Amino acid sequence: MKIAALTGAGVSKASGVPTFVEMGDLREKLSRSYYNSHPIEFYQILNGMRTVTEAANPNPAHIALAIKHIPIVTMNIDGLHHKAGSTEEEVIEIHGSLRKVYCPKCSKWYPFSVTEESIKCSKCIDVILQPDIVLYGDSIPRLQDSINLVSNVDLLLVIGTSFYTSTATYVSEAAKNAGVRVEIINENAEELVPKLLANNDS
Known part of the structure; x- marks a missing residue:
């Protein structure tokens, strides 16, 4: 079979x-609109999630x-x-996954961990990195x-x-x-x- x-x-x-139900309003913050309007807070949330998932077995x-x-x-x-x-x-x-992010301008890929230091592409300077995940609204x-x-x-x-x-x-x-x-x-x-x-x- x-x-x-x-x-x-x-x-x-x-x-x-934790499931999304257990994480309260997380759904709203994993949206394209929240990423566009609050990129710093968005990446803080995702890095918090990444800490949990990396520790999980x-x-x-x-x-x-x-x-x-x-x-x-x-x-x-x-x-x-x-x-x-x-x-x-x-x-x-x-x-998608929390392993990588990329620059939407030059297409360079980075490990997700770089966003703990900066959420911008080191090559394109002012371009905010894009997570390799599907957000609500995508x-x-x-x-x-x-x-x-x-x-x-x-x-x-x-x-x-x-x-x-x-x-x-x-x-x-x-x-x-x-x-x-x-x-x-x-x-x-x-x-x-x-x-x-x-x-x-x-």
Whole structure:
């Protein structure tokens, strides 16, 4: 049986990464408008998030998906699927990641950590660096790649998502429309995902 996974913030909850619901008004501050109007505060927020995610370790759900080489579409920017051992080819980070930033003028890439010192391109001086994440109000560059992935499996595991974002709805509905069975796991993913994958081996 071909299995894929669509993961949201809930899959990382057992790793100590707060969900957006738990972080109050964070959604409003991860918007294109907030980035444009408050870039310094925006990067302070993201660097705070990066501190949390870099300290976090993958939990049994991430690890089980990696061990089974399950292709994943993740809405998370925490990088925990990669930490668990899933490869670049196995994971579509549909909302990007906190690993890199780039200059929208000269296209130079930097590690995200440079924004702790300066949020401007060292080459273009006055140009504010762009995070490699999809903000609220942005289009989703890898949406079609994600739809193609989940539409060509037998079972899609939707793990830890509240369906608050349109991304989760688009991707899961595309799978359903393609005749894929969709199973939703929103609680105790760290226990249920390894069990489900083990059962599919038997």
